[in-house]
Structures are given as C-alpha cells and as structure tokens.
Amino acid sequence: MQTSRFFDALGTVFPGDPQDTDPTDPRWAQIGAEVTGFTSPNELAVLNLAASLLPDDEAYLEVGTFKGRSLVGATQGNADKTFYAMENFLEFGMAGQEARAELQDNLRTRAGGATVHLLEGDCFKLMAQPGLIDKPVGIYFYDGEHTVLAHYLALAVAEPLLADEALVLVDDATWPVVQRAHRMFLRRHPGWQIVATWDAAHADDPRWANGLHALVFRRTGAKRGLSKADEALRVYQTTLQKQLNSAAWAVGSRFPGVAKKVAGVVMGRSRAIDGG
Numbered sequence: 001m002q003t004s005r006f007f008d009a010l011g012t013v014f015p016g017d018p019q020d021t022d023p024t025d026p027r028w029a030q031i032g033a034e035v036t037g038f039t040s041p042n043e044l045a046v047l048n049l050a051a052s053l054l055p056d057d058e059a060y061l062e063v064g065t066f067k068g069r070s071l072v073g074a075t076q077g078n079a080d081k082t083f084y085a086m087e088n089f090l091e092f093g094m095a096g097q098e099a100r101a102e103l104q105d106n107l108r109t110r111a112g113g114a115t116v117h118l119l120e121g122d123c124f125k126l127m128a129q130p131g132l133i134d135k136p137v138g139i140y141f142y143d144g145e146h147t148v149l150a151h152y153l154a155l156a157v158a159e160p161l162l163a164d165e166a167l168v169l170v171d172d173a174t175w176p177v178v179q180r181a182h183r184m185f186l187r188r189h190p191g192w193q194i195v196a197t198w199d200a201a202h203a204d205d206p207r208w209a210n211g212l213h214a215l216v217f218r219r220t221g222a223k224r225g226l227s228k229a230d231e232a233l234r235v236y237q238t239t240l241q242k243q244l245n246s247a248a249w250a251v252g253s254r255f256p257g258v259a260k261k262v263a264g265v266v267m268g269r270s271r272a273i274d275g276g
C-alpha cells in the first residue's frame with residue numbers, strides 16, 4: 001500500500017489536526033455508542049480511512065477483535081476489501097466467550113456487507129502458519145495482548161506477512177509498555193518507521209482511548225522469516241507464556257477482586273499515562 005496516500009488523506013476525515021479534533025463523520029461516535037468495545041471514534045475514523053485506500057491485491061489484518069467494534073468501523077463502505085481478523089477469546093475470562101457470539105452477530109449485521117475471514121486462535125501461532133492469509137497484508141491493526149513481549153512479537157511475527165510497503169496501526173500505544181517494545185523492535189529490524197503518534201491525554205481519552213501509533217514498514221531486502229532469536233521468543237510466548245496467561249484469566253474470572261488488585265500492582269507503571 002502506498003502509505004503516503006493515507007497520511008495525505010487524513011485531512012478529508014478530520015476538520016483539523018486529528019490529535020485534537022473529532023472526526024467529521026458522526027458514524028464513528030455512533031458505532032462507539034452501539035457496539036461494545038475499546039476503540040474510540042478517532043481511531044475508527046483512522047482505521048476506516050486506511051481500509052478505504054487498501055489496494056485489491058492486499059489484505060487488511062486485525063489482531064484482537066473482541067466484539068468487533070474496530071472491525072465494524074474499518075469495514076463501513078469497504079465491502080470490496082479483503083479483511084482478516086484474529087482473536088483467541090481468552091481475555092476477559094467468560095466475557096471472552098460471550099464476545100464470540102456478539103462478534104459474529106456484529107459482523108453479520110454491521111460490517112457493511114464486507115466479508116471478514118475470522119481466524120480463531122493465538123495470533124502468534126496463526127501468523128506463523130504459511131498461506132493462512134492469501135494476500136500480502138497492506139494494513140495491519142494490532143489490538144491484542146499488551147505486554148512488552150506481545151508487542152515486540154506483534155511486529156516481528158507480522159513482518160513476513162506484510163506487503164513490501166505496509167501501514168501498521170498499534171492501539172494502546174501511549175502505554176510505556178508498547179513504546180518500550182517498539183524501541184526494542186525498531187533497533188533490531190530495518191525498514192520500520194514511526195510516522196504518527198496520536199497519544200491519549202489521559203487513560204481512556206474519549207478521542208484516542210489509550211493512544212494509536214501509525215508505523216510504516218518498507219521491506220529493505222528479500223522477504224525473510226523470523227530470526228532465530230525472534231522465533232525463540234515466539235515459541236516462549238505460544239507455550240509457557242500462553243499457559244501463564246490462561247491461568248491468570250481463569251483466576252481472574254473466579255476471583256475478580258483479587259485479580260484486579262494484582263493486575264493493578266503489576267501493570268500500573270507499564271500502562272500509566274501522564275495526566276491519567
């Protein structure tokens with residue numbers, strides 16, 4: 001995807017600087033009010049604009065759909081585009097299981113007639129399966145697990161799937177944990193650039209939720225698979241870390257009060273937003 005077209009067109013969906021204006025189209029606030037989820041109207045406007053510019057021979061990939069708010073936003077008016085989504089329904093305990101039914105319903109009734117290929121499972125396993133996505137990924141929206149390792153792997157594991165030029169949008173990017181992962185990743189991988197940072201003024205900012213960063217990837221050499229070091233991290237994430245996550249969510253469902261306190265202590269610093 002010619003990513004400059006996306007950045008040049010932002011002025012067509014925002015009346016001023018996207019950082020501090022609301023999108024012109026009221027549909028995004030309406031979707032936010034009607035579809036349960038975490039993405040804000042400004043984020044939906046950005047996702048939709050990006051999807052509208054996707055060439056026919058490339059795919060849009062989302063990781064972390066929950067009940068489908070971000071996908072509903074991206075698909076409006078974009079029925080002719082190719083959408084893939086990955087979700088493991090692990091987070092939020094039982095609410096994750098309920099999310100499956102609500103997601104399917106939202107995709108059937110609200111996705112603007114677009115076909116969304118929903119791939120259920122761990123994104124770090126799915127993305128490593130050759131041939132699962134039938135086109136190079138021109139737009140990649142990551143809104144899955146938010147740890148340093150997950151955010152590092154979100155870029156590493158996706159890179160081989162990306163088109164030679166791709167737009168990568170990362171949610172919750174105002175959180176220090178995300179920026180740390182991006183710094184580590186960009187130091188080790190050529191061809192990546194952070195082009196726009198729409199940061200949250202405080203936690204759950206109505207305009208930008210917890211922030212959205214736009215990265216551009218331009219392949220600098222031949223397409224390569226994961227390095228040995230990155231593959232080792234991926235294997236760790238999909239085995240040991242996955243078991244820890246499953247156990248944590250299971251405990252969280254049974255003892256929500258305790259889980260919230262522990263999460264608050266463990267994640268407080270990595271998810272703190274100045275002013276929040």
Ligand SMILES: C[S@@+](CC[C@H](N)C(=O)[O-])C[C@H]1O[C@@H](n2cnc3c(N)ncnc32)[C@H](O)[C@@H]1O
Pocket residue numbers: 036037038039063064065066067068069070071086087088089090091092096099121122123124143144145
């Ligand atoms: C914040 S929610 C996504 C919100 C959604 N994009 C919206 O607009 O409301 C994060 C989602 O990522 C999913 N997730 C977390 N880790 C994942 C993984 N390894 N593979 C696939 N999905 C994952 C969770 O189950 C959860 O539904």
